[in-house]
Amino acid sequence: MYLAVGDVVRDRRDMALGIVARVYDVDRRVVLAVPGSVPRAVFAEDLDVVSRYTPPMTTRLRLMGAYFFLLALVASYVAAHSVHSLGGNSLLMVLAALGAYEPFGIGFRWYQRLTGPRRFRV
Structure with missing residues (x-):
């Protein structure tokens, strides 16, 4: 536990x-x-x-969340635009955008986990 x-x-x-x-x-x-x-x-x-104890979001964490979100939006736009310019259909554009967005979401969740309260195994 x-x-x-x-x-x-x-x-x-x-x-x-x-x-x-x-x-x-x-x-x-x-x-x-x-x-x-x-x-x-x-x-x-x-x-x-x-x-579980969850500390309130600090200003730094909010700024990091906004930073990750903006990077994710730019990456998903670039991916969708690249697929569109190569002649892909709309389903492929959506999947490329989601695929480019998700690593930033995972990165932010890991950032929260690493900077959150320390859990001890007892």
């Missing part, structure tokens, strides 16, 4: 909801911050993930 600091988890022993405060890789323990209680250490096997 992969956990990040800030994930909301449920302890199976008493069904208490808590937020992951710290992860210990050595003995597979996780420190939970339970509202109205003291922090407690729980084994990772006793947890169910309720929701």
